[in-house]
Amino acid sequence: MVNDNGKIVSQTQLELGVYNRGFLYGDGVFETMKVVNGKILFWEDHYFRLMAAMRILRMEIPMNFTPEYLEEEIKKTIEAGNLIDQAASLRLTVYRKGAGRYLPETNEVGYYAFAKAVSSPFYTLSTEPYEVELYKDHYLNADLLSTLKTTNKLIHVTGSIFAQENNFDNCLLVNNNKNIAEALQGNLFLVKGNHIKTPPLEDGCLRGIIRKQLLSILTLMKEYTFEESSISPFELQKADELFITNTIIGIQPVTKYRKKEFTTNVASELLKKLNVKARLG
Incomplete structure (x- = not known):
């Protein structure tokens, strides 16, 4: 399941559109987070890094993009994937909306998020050759x-x-x-x-x-x-x-x-x- 701007949909229902700037120009930023039993590890650091990246790329940060709002959307995504009681990797992608060429028509943003299970809730040290x-x-x-x-x-x-x-x-x-x-x-x-x-x-x-x-x-x-x-x-x-x-x-x-x-x-x-x-x- 995918969180598409606050709405939970299946992967086949996700509609980013042919003019999505994240696809056309790489005009987007993302965070990959580890979530364990519904808790986002180092959430504050992830949030402020995301906000800083959006500012640097001159994206318009929505008023509702508070730490509390995005945390709730992440947890909603985890719950939709039946991952609330285990460890998961979650990716939150924020893209600039609208069309345009290199010059965007707007600096407003959209987002989507998805998650998948990972093997361990803790960090472990691999003993395999690397x-x-x-x-x-x-x-x-x-x-x-x-x-x-x-x-x-x-x-x-x-x-x-x-x-x-x-x-x-x-x-x-x-x-x-x-x-x-x-x-x-x-x-x-x-x-x-x-x-x-x-x-x-x-x-x-x-x-x-x-x-x-x-x-x-x-x-x-x-x-x-x-x-x-x-x-x-x-x-x-x-x-x-x-x-x-x-x-x-x-x-x-x-x-x-x-x-x-x-x-x-x-x-x-x-x-x-x-x-x-x-x-x-």
Whole structure:
């Protein structure tokens, strides 16, 4: 079932129209959230990231787009899919209405949301091999638009195809300054000794929700030093650990990059603290 601007319909009844700007021009933004037993994990962060993205894209934010209204619409979507008593992944997409060409006829918005079940209500650490490679067919721009979750994700799509064709589990995206910006499905963290770093937003990485949570956690862990700093491809093989973060998986350890194999000790430690924040938040 799909929530189409507040109305629950089947997938076949969803009518976005041939002039939908999200399809024609990638003129939309979205949030993917984990919902456990009806509770949206880190909802406040998702809400404010969505509002910020809409403002940056000069979309007109409806007066009723309050945290309470959208939270209720998300829960309504979960209930319609019979997912209220389990863990689910929910995607909320907001698109600019109307026709027009590059110049829109209006800045008003519409939205739709759908959900599907996920395996675990908690974040768990995978012990399976997970190999990554650089994706350099196309570069991510180191700019503000790259930090937003827009419906234009062609680099991530082509990178995912490249990973599948070459038997990699994920790829790391390089920006136009030749630094590592992020992974296909999340933010990247690098561990060397007791020092941890992640690319800054200025490098074009997504303004990730779990990234934000880990930044908060790391400020309280005096056993580690931490910085938001550019990561060059040459640093990858010198690292002790690499891990990827996103809202659905939490933390995904990388076990191999080319000939280098990595440990997962820090990722395991951080995952425990992340689960505590998810439960309390």
